[in-house]
Amino acid sequence: MALIDVVNLSKAFGPKVVLSNVNLQVQEGESLVVLGGSGTGKTVLLRNIMGLLTPDAGHVAIEGKIIAQLKREELFKVRQSIGMCFQMAALFDSMTVFENVAFGLRRHLEISEEEVRSRVDECLSMVGMKGTDKLKPAELSGGMKRRVGFARAIALKPKILLFDEPTTGLDPVMTDVIGRVILDLKHELGVTTITITHDLKSAFEIADRIALLFRGECIACEPPDAFKANPHPVIQQFLRGDADGPFLQDPPPPKRKSQEAHP
C-alpha cells in the first residue's frame, strides 16, 4: 500500500477548476518531485494532502487514512507525522528561531528543556543553521528562513516531508545549497518526500519519480530517465524551458531577432 495515495483528486475555487482527477501514489521512502507552471495548483495539491483544503471530489489517503474524513484529533495525529515546508517559510515572526523549531517539540512531546535544546540544535545543524537560534525571522534572509522552516518541519521526526517550492526566488548557489540539504535530509532521515520545484537540476538529483502537473491534470509520473525521454510535447517544452509550444494557454509574444531589436 502506498504511504501517500492521491485518488481522483479534484478541486475548484468557484468556477476556476484548479485540479481535476489527479492520481499520485508515493511509496514509503520514495521521493516524488512535482513540476508544473506557476498557478497550476501545486500548492493546492499539498494543501489537500495536509488537510488544509477539502477536495471537491476524490480523496487523499495517508497510510490508508482518508484525510478529509478524519476527526480533528485524528487529523492532528496524522499531521504530527508530516513535516510541511511552506513556500514562504511561514515562520512564526513573534518567536525566535529557537522557539520556532522547538514549537512542535514543546507542544507534543513530554520532554525536558535540555532535550528540547539538544533536539533543536541537532535540527538546526542538519540544515546548516547552527548558532542562529536567538535571531528573529525578520533578521534572516530568504534562504535562511526556508532552512529554519525545514528544521521546524523535521523536529518531530516526521515520516513524510513536503517541500513547497523550496528554491523559488533564491540565487543559484543557495538553490544548490537547499537542494543538498533536501538530499541530506532524505538520506539521513530516510523519509518519504514530495518536493515541488521549478529547478530542474535539483529535481533530477532528488527525484525517484517526477510528476508534471499541466492544466490541473497530472500528465506524467515516472522515473527521471523515462521522464527525460518522454516524447510528450508539453514535457519536452518544459525541459527545454522554451516559450513556444503547447504549454501556455495564451501564445507568448513573438521572439525578436537580436538584429531587429538593435538595428
Added chain:
Amino acid sequence: MVLTFIDKTGASVLSALDTAGDFATLAGRTFVAIFKRPFDGKNLLNQFQAVGVHSLPVVILTSVAVSMVFAVQLAFGFRQFQAEGLAAQVEGLAIVRELGPVITGLMLSGRIGSAMAAELGTMQVTEQIDALECLATDPIHYLFVPRFLASIVVVPLLTVISIYVGFWGGYMILVGVEGQSAFVYSHEFYKLLAFRDLRIALYKALVFGMIIALVGCWKGYRTQGGAEGVGNAPTSSVVTSSLWILISDFFLTKLLLV
C-alpha cells in the same frame, strides 16, 4: 426590477446568516477549547501583559475626561433648578452603571480588539496559521483561548479602575470647581447605588470582554486578500465590536435592571 430587488435582499440575508453562523461556530469552538490541554501559561501571561497592563493609561485618561465633562454638564443642568446637590448622585449612577463599563469596552475594542485582528490577520495571510495547523496545533486553542481569557479578566478589572477614576474625575469638578463639600460628594456619589449596580457593571464588562476578544480574533482569523485584507481587519473589528457592545449594553441594562 422587483425580482432583482428580492434576489439581492435574499442574497444579503443569506450572507448575513452565513457570517453569523461562522462567528457562532468559532465562538463555540473557543468555549470548548478553553478546557483542552496543553495549558500554555506563558502565552496567557503574554496576553495579560499586552491586553491589560498596556491598556491602563488609555482607560484612565478617557475615564477622567468623560467623568469630568459629565460632571460639568450635570452641574450646569441641575443649577437651572437650584438642585446642585443631585449632580453627585446622578454622576455616581451614570459612572457605575453605564460610563465605566461602556467607556472601558469601547476604548479596549479600539486598543486590544484591533490589535488582535491585525495580529491574527497578518498570521493568516503569511500562512502562519496554516503552519500552526500543520504542526498539529489548533489555532483556536493556541490563539483564541489566551486572548479570550485575558480579555474577560482584564475588561472587568479595568472597568473597576475606570469607575474609581471616574469618582475622582467628578470630584475634581464638583468639589474642586463647583465648590461642593467633599464629604457630601463622597456620600451622595453612592446614594442612588446598591451593590448590585457594581455587579451589573461587572457582568457588562465580562460580556464586553467576550465580544472584544471573539470579534477581534474572528476578524483576524477570517482575513483574506493580502495587505488590504490585513488593513481592513482591525477597522472592521472595531466597528463590529463597538456596535455589539452598545447593542448588548442596551439589552443587558434592560434585562439586569428589572
